[in-house]
Amino acid sequence: MRPLLITAGSRGDVQPYLALAVGLLAAGHEPVLAAPRRFEALAAGHGVAFAPLDDAMLDLQDSVQGQGVRAAITAARSVRPMLRRFLDDMTVLAERQADVVVYHPKSLGGPSIAERLGVPAVAGLLLPLYLPTSAFPSPILPLRLPRLLNRASWRTSSAIESPYRSTVRAWRAEALGLRGDARTVAELVAAGGVLHAWSPHLLPGPADWPAAAHPIGFWTLPARSGWTPPERLARFLDEGEPPVYVGFGSSTGGDPETLAATVLDAVRLTGRRAVLATGWGALRPGREHTDVLVIEEAPHDWLLPRTAVAVHHGGIGTAAAALRAGVPQVVRPFQADQPFWAARLHRTGAAPPPLTGRLTAERLAAVIQHATALTPAARTLAERITAENGTATAVTRLEHLLDGQRH
Template sequence: MKVLILTHGTRGDVQPYAALALALRTAGHEPVLAAPAAMASLAEPYGLAFAPVHDGPNTLIDDPEILEAIETNYRGLRGKKVALRVMRRSKPLMARVFDDMADVAEDGADLVVHAPGIPAQHFAERLGVPAVPATMQPVWVPTAAFRNPMIPVPLPRSLNRASYLPIKLMLRSFGGVADRLRAGRLGLPRRRGRHDILRRPDGRPATVLQAFSTSLLPGGLDYPSWVHTTGFWFLPAASGWSPPRELAAFLADGPPPVYVGFGSMAGTDPVRVGRVVTEAVRLAGVRAVLATGWGGMRTGDLPEAVFPLEQAPHDWLFPRMAAIVHHGGSGTTGAALAAGRPQVLCPFVADQPFWAARAHAAGVAPAPQPQRRLTPHGLAEAIRRAVTDRGLARAAAQTGERVRAENGVQRAVQILETLA
């Protein structure tokens, strides 16, 4: 079975799809991962077939307006105006991405798996094969159990389902680009419901994969049978990978350190974030590994108790940590859960506050430390609790066992094998 996997975004967005590609190949299938050219390093160590596409909105990541949006989570009137400007600037860039993906789709496939923000259902319709949306966040399929995580304000429970409508409207913003593709190179007619990723061309529901664990979601879930919440998708360390000698020596030279890393997230002042983190580590009296390689913070000279790290596979690194401080992205949250270690979540934007709240509710993390209110003393206190609280450690270990047992990516492969 040839499976075309289409995704976009930064490393945390793309990595789970690389995990799916690897699992599909291990099961004897032929996956092709189409993702931003800058993400090729995720496929190369595993020998995965990789089709580079334009980096699209990733090219805006250092733009001051984007950085402000990340830091404020689009709050207030100004935040909404910034969101609209970002969307307008992203449209022509995403048009180039979609065009590149159309080129890749011309080579054919038996199945198309795609990130929900990619209108890959049109490519699948042209090929006459199923399209399977695969989401890393619970924001695409409505449920009455909780409001859309992308909505940053409380709502009455009665409005939970309605809160998922803005996501549909956001996808419609790229409808003109998709319609030009359909009418042009894809040669497809206009039809009702063509932009709904949750419906097949004949109107029946599409199979949906949700690559996260129900163990972190509220009770009372009412997802329909065609929605499969598989568990998180983890990309293992590449065969033959070994830690840098300096990192191995640091880990062996004292008690387990605390990991601190914010992925590709960076607000308007990553230098300030770096200062807050290093001071918090000092106040907490812990050793630390600071992952600075993806832009979340910038640091100057560091004390001996702090090791600067560009990156390392989470499945190798996290189990060796005393606690894990991160931004609350879905992939990092899942990896920290699987490691069975307490967490401290410092969310920036989008679904990150949701995961932070859910980790706290599950008893694996202290109260969230939002980036916009991050202080050395507040972060230090959260780190101290994560390292010393036996209740957090016990809950983290138990949750880790459940998350590892799910083997989400293997379950996803089994579901896909029933479709083609």
């Protein structure tokens, strides 16, 4: 097989696709990963062929991080030309030989590349987005709805593509020679072109989904057994009890200094040690603190098993890593699908109820203490999730898909 994997967005959107590429490579196939160019070194480190795509939109996201609504609105006016540059970079993918395209919906052009190549298009979804169900509302809807409206709420997913449809249509015509609009992701998913890449132990497939759409497990990179931590991190972990991990990835409430101060006060109230990961700037501690180590980042698969509790934003990548590590989780959701995953984590028994509303040091400290009592449940869940191999299942599904096409 010569699978072409196309993704866009931050590391949380790219790393699962890289994991799938690594799994395909190990199975003897020849995958190519197309993603924002800043991830080229990451792909090279795993021996995966890489096609770089323009990442100006990520640069823009970095530049407005924590600067408020006005900066975000101003930046939004620049998105359309950036999107066209991203799509233009994708054009060269239509000149490659490929048997199947697996795409992230954020790539927008993935289905069009598959159409131009004349090969199947399969959406690799890291959260439920396009297949309606009455079991729960769309994860990206910020409102609580009566159960009666669950199925109707899924129309919001298709609306996400609407602002960019004219740009994609022009690119299809001018760069690929294709007429009209591409089939929507919702149409492709409804026709069976989907792999749902999360654990059924976190969110099982609802009864009104076809069996082929049920989740197959997380796409996870092999553990970095050879990763060497910085000396200060290794020494800190060796000097005492497992610390609390706190990291909010690329999410921010707009005031990283205040959020960091709240977190540090909460840690002090618990009497525990902590590792704070500043990530994209969600946390900005103003000074050094005893029993607290501040880092930019570290591989979750290495660090989280060495911690007592993981406090995070509810991004599915961090949640999956903490589930595999068997540590209880405290979730402070900020946006998008994070409240949905926070609620799901609570239902598994691996996390207390999500921290919503005004965050205080006292509230956070109390929830961290509550979470420690959930350690046995988190470890039991970890045993079940680590027994899955979502990547291998995805590889098998793609092999069967192409076998069916050939026969």
